[in-house]
Amino acid sequence: MARVDGGELLARTLQRAGVKDVFALQGGHLDAFLVACDDHGIRLTDTRHEAAAGHAADGYARTSAGLGVCVVTAGPGFANCFPAIVNAHLDAVPVLFLVGAAPMREDETYPLQGGIDQVAMATPATKWAYRITHTGRIPELIELAIRKATTGKPGPVLIEIPIDVLFAKVEEGSVREADNFFVESGPAPSSDAVTAAVALLKAAQRPVIMIGAGARFSRCEQELRAFAEMSNIPVVHNNKAFGMLPWEHPLNCGTFNMLAAAGLAGVQPPDTILMLGARLGLFTAGRSDAIVPHDAKIIQVNIEASDMGRIRNITLPIVADVGETLKALSVALKGRDLPDWNGWTKAMGSLKSGIDGLYADWQEEPGRALHPYHAVKAIVAACPANTLFIGDGGESSLWIQQAAKVNIPGGLLTHGYLGCLGIGPGMAMGAQRVYPDNPVVLVTGDGSAGFHIQEFETMVRHGLPIITVILNNQAWGMSWHGQRAMFGHNHTVITKLADSNYEQVCVAFGGAGERADTIGEITDAMARALAVKVPTCINVSIDPEIVEPSMGIMIGGGGSRSEDEARAKKETVVPYYESLKE
Numbered sequence: 001m002a003r004v005d006g007g008e009l010l011a012r013t014l015q016r017a018g019v020k021d022v023f024a025l026q027g028g029h030l031d032a033f034l035v036a037c038d039d040h041g042i043r044l045t046d047t048r049h050e051a052a053a054g055h056a057a058d059g060y061a062r063t064s065a066g067l068g069v070c071v072v073t074a075g076p077g078f079a080n081c082f083p084a085i086v087n088a089h090l091d092a093v094p095v096l097f098l099v100g101a102a103p104m105r106e107d108e109t110y111p112l113q114g115g116i117d118q119v120a121m122a123t124p125a126t127k128w129a130y131r132i133t134h135t136g137r138i139p140e141l142i143e144l145a146i147r148k149a150t151t152g153k154p155g156p157v158l159i160e161i162p163i164d165v166l167f168a169k170v171e172e173g174s175v176r177e178a179d180n181f182f183v184e185s186g187p188a189p190s191s192d193a194v195t196a197a198v199a200l201l202k203a204a205q206r207p208v209i210m211i212g213a214g215a216r217f218s219r220c221e222q223e224l225r226a227f228a229e230m231s232n233i234p235v236v237h238n239n240k241a242f243g244m245l246p247w248e249h250p251l252n253c254g255t256f257n258m259l260a261a262a263g264l265a266g267v268q269p270p271d272t273i274l275m276l277g278a279r280l281g282l283f284t285a286g287r288s289d290a291i292v293p294h295d296a297k298i299i300q301v302n303i304e305a306s307d308m309g310r311i312r313n314i315t316l317p318i319v320a321d322v323g324e325t326l327k328a329l330s331v332a333l334k335g336r337d338l339p340d341w342n343g344w345t346k347a348m349g350s351l352k353s354g355i356d357g358l359y360a361d362w363q364e365e366p367g368r369a370l371h372p373y374h375a376v377k378a379i380v381a382a383c384p385a386n387t388l389f390i391g392d393g394g395e396s397s398l399w400i401q402q403a404a405k406v407n408i409p410g411g412l413l414t415h416g417y418l419g420c421l422g423i424g425p426g427m428a429m430g431a432q433r434v435y436p437d438n439p440v441v442l443v444t445g446d447g448s449a450g451f452h453i454q455e456f457e458t459m460v461r462h463g464l465p466i467i468t469v470i471l472n473n474q475a476w477g478m479s480w481h482g483q484r485a486m487f488g489h490n491h492t493v494i495t496k497l498a499d500s501n502y503e504q505v506c507v508a509f510g511g512a513g514e515r516a517d518t519i520g521e522i523t524d525a526m527a528r529a530l531a532v533k534v535p536t537c538i539n540v541s542i543d544p545e546i547v548e549p550s551m552g553i554m555i556g557g558g559g560s561r562s563e564d565e566a567r568a569k570k571e572t573v574v575p576y577y578e579s580l581k582e
Helices: 006-016 028-034 050-064 076-090 118-125 135-150 163-167 191-202 213-217 221-231 257-264 322-333 342-353 372-381 396-403 424-434 455-461 477-487 502-508 519-532 563-568
Strands: 003-005 021-024 043-046 068-072 095-101 128-131 157-162 169-171 207-211 235-237 252-255 272-276 297-302 316-319 388-392 440-445 467-472 512-516 536-541
Touching: 003 006, 006 028, 006 135, 006 163, 006 169, 021 050, 021 424, 028 068, 028 095, 028 163, 043 050, 043 424, 050 068, 050 076, 050 095, 050 424, 068 076, 076 095, 076 118, 095 118, 095 135, 095 163, 118 128, 118 157, 128 135, 135 157, 135 163, 135 169, 157 163, 191 272, 191 297, 191 316, 191 322, 207 221, 213 322, 221 322, 252 257, 252 342, 257 342, 272 322, 297 322, 372 396, 372 440, 372 467, 372 519, 388 396, 388 424, 396 440, 424 440, 424 455, 424 467, 467 502, 467 519, 502 512, 502 536, 512 519, 519 536
Parallel strands: 021 043, 021 068, 068 095, 095 157, 128 157, 207 235, 207 272, 235 252, 272 297, 297 316, 388 440, 440 467, 467 536, 512 536
Antiparallel strands: 003 169
């Protein structure tokens, strides 16, 4: 009987699960697996830092609406990767993290890269964390891990495999091959819930559909489009559901922030909200009514019951898969007369094109730093329709969300609830692996660019022609603007940066790079970057004085930023959260 080691079993199991790409950083604990990957058609993309590998697997999962896989070594490898684990956990992204460990027989002996309980540390930040202790069980436990990551509310799982377990050999005939990696787990809504939802929608005067990651991972873009077109209800999305409707679709009304913009434009707020796979919280302006009116009726569809409400009461909670719910609602509404929402829909649709009006007064002048919105708008205008965008950085990620025209589901990736800077290079590499023939453009701030600038080498080595545009305002922009708003312009600390030639780092690693200080130079630089098809960095100087508009919401939870106004309201303003009541 042939004998097989744990690395071969692990590679074989991932192949059977349909895994084509693994993101990793080499470590001796993993070698038995890494050398087996070639024999099983698994492509290894090795990064220069474990966090980048984790973010790449996360980006791969978000872009594909499937499973991402990251493999890192023990001890410092696991510790370096931890931000990526937490990021995937908070955003409910299915990533399988495989982590090496010191030999079990050397527990409590202070071995190399051991001495910490990785499973215990990962447990609060994963759906499941487990240590495999027997080589022959690797297939069945990896199968279980993949099911846990991808069923119900998705999320990361961590499997620790000690080196002696991974290198050990077992009789091949004693191992049960795994097959049940993915199972149908999307429950349909009850007939009573569908009936109640239809009644609420038919009674609405200004309904809106809000979609989030639950819709994206349900892969229900066809069902969404069919239901939206049948009902003529406008659709807005958070930053995890870009591209579910193509940019030009008349019912695609932009991001959740368009609901906040409605009041400024004299458009009445929605009175009924069909919330599909989205959660109330940071991306709905917290407890304020800036985005979700307090008196709006809310139908919340989510596969996870614990994510219902939390901030306010829900009129009709429906625990079900988003795609199945849309199918059921389409059937229930077919042939029924619905209110005429055409005026409301057109009013909401007009807001998306009105963004340009916010910055219409700015004019480019010689020697004047660029307005960040106009810079990003020029970047987007240079891109073909099949471009995927990544946003990284405090305000930089917000500018690209305003300007991007996304036509691919999962075609714009950016920060989630962790607010973790430096995700950009990894997520861009993950997205490029999913769409190897599409342009991938990373728009990042100069602060966030410094976290993983060494990943230019990874992009060059693996032939990933990602275009990285650095919006360079010589500051940690969001923090600098926040300090100036709260404490005055003369009271800012550790928020300024030097004007650095970041593009030369990319050149040094074998890519291309240039500076761009005018709109014309951005246009020309983007054309060259798209043509050369090698990793390229474009360093764009932007005006540090310009504040991204949603900073008003970010500081003091949408409340006043003026010290006098805050004093009158008996409030203490704090950044990013609700003001403290005195």
